[in-house]
Amino acid sequence: MEKSKKENKGFISWFKDNWEHNSLFSTLFALLVMVLIQCVVMWNNAGSFAGLFPKMRMAWLNILRNNAYAGIIALGMCFVIISGGIDLSVGSMLCCLGAILLYLIEPNFGLLLKIGLTGPLAYALSIIVLVCIGYVFGHLNGSLVAYGKLPPFIATLGTMKIFRSVTQQLTKKFNPTVPAGFKAITSTKINGQVILPIIYWITIVILMHIIFKKTAFGRQTIAIGSNERAAKLSGINVNMTKRNIYSLCGVMCAIAAIIYIARIGSMDFANAGNGYEMDAIMAVVVGGTAMSGGRGSVIGAFLGMLITGVMNNILNSVGVPTFLCEAVKGVIIIFAVLLQKKDNA
């Protein structure tokens, strides 16, 4: 309804109004600009206009596939940040959950094999178990924050260290393989392409968006991030809601771990998931969510992930050294937050 009102005043003022007040709009616009730059770069590389489309198609399949894990985690992170918190443990949690999943489904000495379960039934059970464990891990974070009254940064910094180091110690002599049947979860080709991770990601984006927009839990999440005291004085069970928010983030990590294992087929327990917390935070912030909580959106976190993905793709295509790519990411996140500040004033 806002659109029609503003359009009378001309495109420029409509644009300006949205740019200043609608963070999703500015994120989408930023993505559009990136895609245009990407087109120019691709066109240049392909040498002809006709060569642009297959190149773009491949590039986008890669962007979407490679960012699916961190992208799914970013959705959980998005809830955490909107509630005014932060979860640094997501990367380590992914790694730890991945290890647990491997213990469950390993074809030679896996736990499920020992109780005589194999095939699809075993895989389904392992997925359910893993999601539950992810929920419990998130629950732990949430309880530390809500009932232990720890600052989220400290609580999840602690669990981040715990998840990682315990995983590394317990997997010292662990050299697992992933059964082909489990890999089929992501690697089954559709139209000759591996697109299942992308489908999972987008499905979860839609689910999380609906949770955010349509449930009381979603509204209460914003309320807590917007003004925790007012939320409490509105009869909201702030502690329970916070705990659930972190649990949801844990579930997202579990889903990301399942897709990760199924796609990569192994896990480097020292490095898997390293830096995912920062990638997720970056996607959320670039997507227009305020670190102070209260403002933001799930779709924004999705778009934010795509922006960083496209950015990486462009930098690779023009041959920027890998080390410098990180610097460019840094510039982007700083810009994104500078733009948000304008929104506050």
Added chain:
Amino acid sequence: MNLFMHKINKSFGANNVLTDVDFKLNSGEICALLGENGAGKSTLMNILGGVLPADSGTIEIDGKEVNFESPVDSLDAGIGFIHQELNLVNDLTIYENMFITHLPKKGLFLDTAEMIQKTEALFQRMDVDMDPRMMVRDLDASYKQIVEICRALLQDASLIIMDEPTTSLTEPEIRRVFAMMRTLKDRGVGIIFISHKLNEVMEICDRYTVLRDGNMVAEGLVSETNTHKLAAHMVGHEVTTEINTRSGQHGKEVLRLENLSDERHFRNISMAVHAGEVLGVTGLLGDGRSELFQTVFGAMNTKHEGKIFLDGAEIHVRNTHQALDHGIAYLPRNRKENAILKDMTILDNGSIVYLPKIVRGLFIDQKRQEALFQKEVDELRIKMSDKFNLITSLSGGNQQKVVLAKWLMSDPKVLILDNPTQGVDVGAKEEIYQIIHRLADTGVAIIVLSSEAQEIVRVCDRSWVMFHGEQVGLVEGDDMNEHNIMYLATGGNAA
């Protein structure tokens, strides 16, 4: 030093805050500056402290006219201003705090020995027994006051303004500060003592000046007056307020408190409120009424003793959602900090309390949400252009009505309204009073917490008056007038 402020005028916009106010203070004298909230006391003192410029009028010190453009000018002239919220750094020692504005150095480093020695010398002169090496955080509130007073003295202050120094102090702490004030007085320092507590004024002050609506209405020697007269001066005789003419039938008892005490805010509170009744609870700053009812609502984290009964059965409310389940609603004071969800729409703000109850399956039943909210909008006459705009786009009065709406949607048995008309203009105020009466007529038990005596008289059927965490009196019928309330609220019959 002798201070004389002559014909001080100050206005903010069209609002005259001070009109031709005269104020004088001689050295070695303690003068009370009295007045209700908004009478202009703080403005007058901020002008003296160089925080605000006066529109017109002169300030003379020892017969010489001075001109303060900033707090530094005022300090240089020997005026120390001790604000209600103390300006000490908790994480530094006493001596570091004493010298915080210009730390003495020896070469590159701080001259600790000199700071400690000077502080000790001053403490000795002032008969203060404290180790300057103590951390300020380990001091109780009265010693912090004393440190601030000493700091002012160190900066050669010969006139000290104390803004409600005793509100957060316990009785022995108050004694300690008073002893300090007497020492200062003997040393020839003049003190301006701003307070709401008239018996303290009677005890410690030599003279008084009363401000009302920006005018100086009375001054004189404390020895020639009494608390009744002072309270009358503060309220004024000519103030005519509408009084509550409601004759509602009260039903059965809904909420009863028995001997409720917590660690520091309130002690031995017992009261009851009936269905259809509007009960007032009033007092001045630091009376503990807000903390009392936040405890009833489960919003305080402090331990408490005593019993709370709802509909005759004892209840234990540990957090706010339990209170909500019991049908207790609390509209907090300080709307901006405690009630407004600034990032959310008017609709979401107005239905956040009831949201979990209007869920169908997993999702919010948006149609029902909007319908329920619309009912409250019509009922409370909330004016807005679009319920999907942010709450912050509304005026104060309408914001307050939205906050009220979120609680009314939950159909409470007991509605606690803490300063319900704070930051609301006169028209909206009257509307809110009428809403309160309409609600009471439907059988809701209502408790109005307010420091404005006029508001209590206007809206309540009867009212408890609190003073320093204790209930000091019940006013009802003809006794419920501003004079009696002010008399009780200033500790008139305590001590």
